[in-house]
Amino acid sequence: MAVIIDVPAFRGSISGAVAAAAERLLDNGDVDELEPVGGGARAVVTDGADRFEPWVGVVDRVFTGDCDCPADAGDDGLCAHAVAVALAAFEDGIKFAAAGVPHGDDDADEDADEPERAGLWQAVEALDQRELTELVVEQALRDPAFAARLLGRES
Template sequence: MTGVAVLIDVPAFRESLPAAVAAAAERLLHDGAVARPEAVGGGARSVVTDGGDRFEPWVGVVDRALTGDCDCPAGAGDDGLCAHAVAVALAAFEDGIRFSAAGIPHGDDGDDEPDRADYRRAVESLGPRQLTELVVDQALRDRGFAARLLGRAGLLGGPPPTGLADAVRDASNVTGGGRWEIADVELAGLRLVAETEIVTVWPATVEMLDLVEEAIEVWDELAGILVDAWEVRRTDPEDVTEPLLAAHRALCERLELDSAEIESRIGRLADRCDFVPVT
């Protein structure tokens, strides 16, 4: 757990920065070198491009102090924040990202630390070319990974892909005609999850939220089939329900909808769903 949110005094934070660090951070922001930050580990993380190099700083509150964690060779400044971390902090403040009173750099809470440590050692043992080839090969095989990769690098271009809209249409028709099996229902649900995970890598929009709500409604009809088919199904309804609802909650937060609109949307969904526990 990352604790309760804290209020950051942004003007005071700016005044506390060394002049050189502040100037470098402002230059990075002015040049568009900072990708849109994401809330991670009770703080914020982003990709920063500086002089042809890419860094992934995290910034958050640790031991009651605003702290940066960056992989740049320059290291931290006098206050523990390099220019890359400062730029991410300023971008996060601008986006309204809320900071926790007990941040965890890069969201590493230690729940799977043994696995993470093994993977980190493996990555650190590879040369840049080997690591690049592995990442590119994985991106070519996995569209979800490819979207996350481009998002982290700040290289997402154009509108979100249409895969989720296609998946919603196909799921709504999966039992509509001809012969179908429980496996068809399961595959339709898993495709909804996969396409939702891809599309939500893009900046959040109301249209995206509307589409995820449509996906939830379509899945509700199919979830009832899986509930009745408990003896033969291989996929539990929750395996689709939970990630779809999590995406809906995350989009509402990213869009910073007020509580009244969120309640209205949840109410409409709840009225239309019998098997998806919308709350």
């Protein structure tokens, strides 16, 4: 399920220094190869002579970022590179999943399943709310562990 991000509130939550650095990266065209990944967005960000691949998305109900830069994380773990990717993704209309997976957190086995996962994501995104709800309820009735997770209980 996609989440709605309040972009003005997001911008207002970022410190002036981080926001200014992110805007500089965007204005200079240093954010490239933006793509939806893991329910969030990833891009290549060139900062001087360095290149980073930050990912942004929603994890545990918190908008967060994952960047390979050595800088201390800014607001809520978001460095300027991650904020630049977030702003570019908002502008580009990338949809964020309610539960994203940072690009560096996948196991090798999950990487092998990526084409299948992508196909399933595409199929789910094509469903309307009622169809998705019916599928989830049917699965919960067949699988008690799934039902327990759905209801927020330990299995």
